[in-house]
Amino acid sequence: MNDAAPIRLLLADDHPVVRAGLRAVLETEPGFAVVADVPTAEEAVTLAALPGVDVVLMDLRFGGEMRGSQATAAITARPGAPRVLVLTTYDTDADILAAIEAGATGYLLKDAPPEELAAAVRTAAAGKSALAPAVALRLMDRMRDPAVALSRRETEVLQLVADGLSNAEVSKRLFLSQATVKSHLVHIYAKLGVDSRTAAVAAATARGLIRR
Amino acid sequence: MNDAAPIRLLLADDHPVVRAGLRAVLETEPGFAVVADVPTAEEAVTLAALPGVDVVLMDLRFGGEMRGSQATAAITARPGAPRVLVLTTYDTDADILAAIEAGATGYLLKDAPPEELAAAVRTAAAGKSALAPAVALRLMDRMRDPAVALSRRETEVLQLVADGLSNAEVSKRLFLSQATVKSHLVHIYAKLGVDSRTAAVAAATARGLIRR
């Protein structure tokens, strides 16, 4: 399997230690070649445009502006783009769905053992999707109980509510009327089985529907 | 400086990639020797008891039961114990204070560049405290603004509010009148500089005053 052509990798993570760790783990594995590692999402987008990269290992949260999901979308939008494998600490619904919608080929958690990591990279390089067991489980749960699947707009509203904004502030931020915000909240309450904004935030954070 | 005796290190982190990264970063640096790396806090406590360890690099959050701060306390409680340098992704008040109270010699963030990491280990090995700039800043802020210290009762109330309970439910749970709960909340709002329960929960979680 791992014959002449190695899989060429680009690593994107803002933690120097993690970049060094990925290098150490993957370069000892046969059949992998780390082309470059970068500390920002912007640099990842730039370097992924060059030929000679098969798979990008992408963190989701960077210290700077651009998020990993945005970078993933920017990379996969181009023709002949490399595969993007998201590698992060977090397994919330919001993160996972954003990554998959952005075109990620796989989603791994950083606590994965090296063998699992290597296997996922090979799977991704072959163009098949690679999901960590915990992530796959969460997606199954979501499929099985569609009541807890908030719509994009609902998630957006609830996130702002969780950040402490009032209905009036949310409505201004999203260019909506307060009536619409209330309407969304009512639907959210029904889906989560609660009857107040704070309870909705608690339930949603517990289920990982919004980021903390 | 880095003459005959190298600084002997024990690494404790549940992420294999991070352990590999720390090994890679520190072993290339002269004057360091990694004695062992472990994936759990419990093993860190066990191995730190053996002689031949100068500094423990300790993560704060593990997948398992024991927290890094507990492990730190267990290690530093023993006479002739090695120095513990906490190395984590998070910089919330609660985490930092718990670590320092547990007897950590230093507190570093994982996004630190390798040189800073190496320098901090040398500082810690010499018995001096080593704080990341961001952490030092946060501590300064906390000193300057002592209003963010919630009382026991206030924390109790806010935690229940964060769990999604209404004032009526909180009052029943704590055997209070609703008026008392509201009164506590007003004080909490004043201390946190907010004016609603959801904003208070957001502010308190951001500062690590309550668990999520």
Added chain:
DNA sequence: CGGCCGCTCAACCTTTCGATGGATGCTGCT
């Protein structure tokens, strides 16, 4: 095409929450 669903908004009424004000008891400082 007709129905389903997500998104948007309005008007009304009810409940809850937040603001204000005041009481008690403990602790520490002078």
Added chain:
DNA sequence: AGCAGCATCCATCGAAAGGTTGAGCGGCCG
């Protein structure tokens, strides 16, 4: 001892959020 400061407790009232009903618009799918 006396006082200041804080944590804890409680009551009342206007304001904000929640609940209800009803409705229009656009996309998706059988």
